[in-house]
Amino acid sequence: MMIKPPASNGKTRRVRKAGLVVFCLGLLLGVLALSLPGLDSGIAHAAELADTGADTATYQPAPKLTAADYPTIKGVNSRIAVWLAAQLHLWFAAFVLAVPIFVFIIEAIGMGTRDKRYDNMAYEFIKVSITAYSFTAILGGLLTFLLVLFYPHLFQYMSSIFKESMFYYALLFFLESATLYLYYYGWHWLQGGFRKWVHLSLGLLLNAVGTLLMFLANAWVTFMMSPAGVDPAGVFSGDAWAAIHNFLWNPINIHRVIANIAYGGSIVGAYAAFKFLSARKSEQRAHYDWMGYNANFIAISALLPLPFAGYYLTAEIYAYSQQMGITLMGGVFAWLFIIQAVLIGTLFLSANYYLWCGMGRSDGAVRYHKYIKYLAIVIVGAFLVWFTPHTLVLTNEELKALGGPYHKYLGPLGIMPAKNTAVNIMILFTTLSFIFYRRANKVATVSWASAGNAIQIALFTAGILNIFFLGVYHGYFTNTVYKVAASIPQVLTTLTIIVTSTAIDAFMYRGAKQVAPLHWGRVSDRSQYALFLLAVAFTWLMGLMGYIRSGIRQHWHVTNVFRDASPDAFTPGLGYAANVVSVGTILFMAMVIFVFWIADVSSRKTAADAYWKTPPA
């Protein structure tokens, strides 16, 4: 990584300068594109003016439907069909949107370090996503068809409100496709100096357009959850920006951007793991090991802040409607969060395991082996606390033995303060795993190394004590108001420790001595399964959370405005939802395998000289 760029002479400097200008132009364009929603509202405003001029009563209230208004096809469950299509579309879209984000970053790193390996890796990432891109489009089309087929009134109502954004959404896809193809097919053409800058700008534009597309689609989804710009009967006010900029739009936007990055990282990690397992040559193994490591790094970096984005989203759901918040966290869905805890715990465990296994790449890591078991004890322990449910499932005998359903010692672990404390500890120790991994191969040479170490130890100790104090004191010895309030200083403590200790580490290990060479590719096959576990658990988890995001609307198409009168309006139970999600995950995996296989086939060649006529001399 530390390869010095070649000394630049006057010419390259000039070229780079020109490149920078193009890059900045690209940045400007990106910002412009991002501000398009504003533009959109302008257009909507104009459209509204035109409307009011011609006819004021253009907008109808949300229709009141009966079961007969929903077309059916024999043998097809319309709700499950739409559910699967939407979920598959979302999985692919998340992947396709995420990959350009970190391809852009990796390409930039490659440009900064002039390390060709980064460029090759970025290219391979984008290559994987290109087939996935067409799958996204196909599934999006399928979803639209299914909606028009099975829920025509809903689709008509939605499109009457979002007519502008849907129209520009469709048009934007031309720009997205053009940029993506240019970015991918022009990769080898746009190399070196100025051209590389142009290429990087294309990457930025690609990301800007992709993000904008997602934001628009998010607006439709969040409108269904927290409608704005319509009156209680569902009559649209004509202000498209109000409908787009509804209450949950921004929380979902933030949550999805971060989650997409983590998800994209995990899928690419699975790809690298598979290539690693099937690689025959040692340099191939080294390459895919390195790629898998980087993908995992991206996934984990995005995973760490994700719980906080989730808290923000939940808080906003509560703020929008207490009723929706209580539906989300209590009653029927309460057990969903136990499943979620199990899944997220699985993600953390497998990510840590991958890091520990990765220490085998260096002989210097032996120094840290003895600490791993303590990390494991704390992480598993925190995880056990995290998924201890509030309501325990007891057999009758246990009920009798306990004298009631309340457990004196496990009961307190079931409530939020304990869980907040546990998740913060888990995040901190995952960070510690990563710090150990980074140090495995190095010995700090700076004069203040021991002082730096002491500071870091003090920082972690103080932070953990603070988190414990906040959790235990505010959680159990003050009233309810403080219970929830304590989670914010806890999160701030965690973030402070992560940022500070990473910064100290970066300075301390600048110019550090390598203990032993780092052998990329010297890692067990077992560790690669941790990457698969990460990808599968992530996919399944996204499916589950998709179900609850949609499920908390209960029997409404558009919350409190447009009632779902179809026979499928009921809220499905958790087992039912888990089965649909599992089927969806398997379908998605099958498609992803096809995508990976296609990416592989494109580089294969079969020599069939005897087949073709030899051209006449």
Add this chain to the structure above:
Amino acid sequence: MKIPRLLQAVGVIVGIYAGFVLVFDYLLGQVIPSSLLSMYMFFVIAGVFMVYTFTEESARELVAPIKALVEDPSKKRIRNVVFILIPLLVAGFTYQRMSPSFEAPVELRSIHPAPPATVKAYGKRYDLATLKNPFRKYEKAKPEKFRELVREGGDIYIQNCQYCHGDKLDGRGPYAAGLNPTPLNFQDVGTIAQLQESFLFWRIATGGPGLPKEAAPWISSMPVWQDFLTEEEIWKVILFLYDYTGRRPRSWEHE
């Protein structure tokens, strides 16, 4: 002598399992629910596996005895024994899990449901937030009258309640074994000591059928005592419950 890693790992797992059982069931006296323990152990095993396999040598050492058992010709006898034992164990476990038992299926049911704000009994409406035991004031004002009331409450308890809740108020009356959910143990710190007297009045007066929806299904066999006892009798019984167990009713006021 170095303990083989496989044995170490198994030892750690068994140790943690025994530790959970020991700590919860014996030291703390609160059994750990089997559903939770099995989930705990699943992830403990995963964690132990992670620690014991993250380096190549350690993983190899861990698997070596298993590999040897399967491949080493000299271990033929023990291999045959293990290969017969394992399917038998699995079969036995499966049989045990699948065979129908007389145990009622597990139900989620909250036994201390949130009380309603008001309750209708004796044709009147009571506000549970402000409802007070009319006899409580005698405790300080007229101790001898209070003792008399408590004694009357004790008589009413023995005549009506002890069959299920027990003559020691510990929930182990003669009929207790036949009931599910079990009759409440008033001696326990988690029952009446956590509740206001008005809550008890509500639960006694309206019984099992008076439970709110969140406590469904209505399988509580607590009778609707307003059909059998007078209002005053219920208040006297409540006095007796607190007096006999030596607990204080919960109160939101500072004393």
Add this chain to the structure above:
Amino acid sequence: MRNFLKVLCFSLLVIGLFAGYSNYGIPQIEPAPPPVEEKLELGAMTMDKFIALGERLYNGKGTCTLCHNPTGGRAPQLESAATVASERMQDSRYQGTASTVVEYLYESMVEPSAYVVAGFGKAGSNDSESPMPDVSAGGIGLSDAELKAIIAYLQDLAGTDVTVSIPTDAAPAEAEEKTAEPPPAPRAALDTPDALIAKFTCGACHKVAGQVGAIGPDLTTIGATRDKAYLRRSLLDPNADVAEGFMAGMMPNIYGTQMSAAELEMLVDYLAGLK
């Protein structure tokens, strides 16, 4: 290929574990089915039934107890809402236009921000804005009659007199639904005036046959001042003559179609005999 199969089996196993845990590891709770719109039979409603309806709505469709409960502290308790209403209307922070308790309670449900009980406002609004939704709209969507039933329940809960009246005109949508239903089987004729008065709940509004309604005219000595023709006309077309001091349009215009001729004559005879 071997690797592929291994990875495939591994992934399927993981998915199977997740699905298995979700199906068997946790208790399966069946979410409540979507609520069914309840039809109100206002014609045959006594005040007790109306209060009971209000209680049902309060605990059920109205979702009031989600926040108005003693444990959450999200919203004020409503046991004494009907008694404190008059103080609230005098309060300087009161923004609404209500002048009676019924109006105040009605307003508090459709325009919750008119008066926000101290400490229960939206965060940061300094108690000027209520977090409560308009319960007549949106997801809760209580009808006018349902709101009145809840007011009746709240007044009963507070132990005050129930001053809200049972609305008589059902919503037009419900009327349409009623006509679409098959005609009910003819009921057996009632043979005493008392049974008739009980059946058609005359006592809910009138003082008659031991009942003490106060919405319509007192009928205990009606025979002394009115003749049979007048009484018959009043039953068949209540708005033809409206007694002084009472509003037109209060009495339902249904008795001509719902009573048989014999019953009508029996009732007219009975009323004319009250002197």
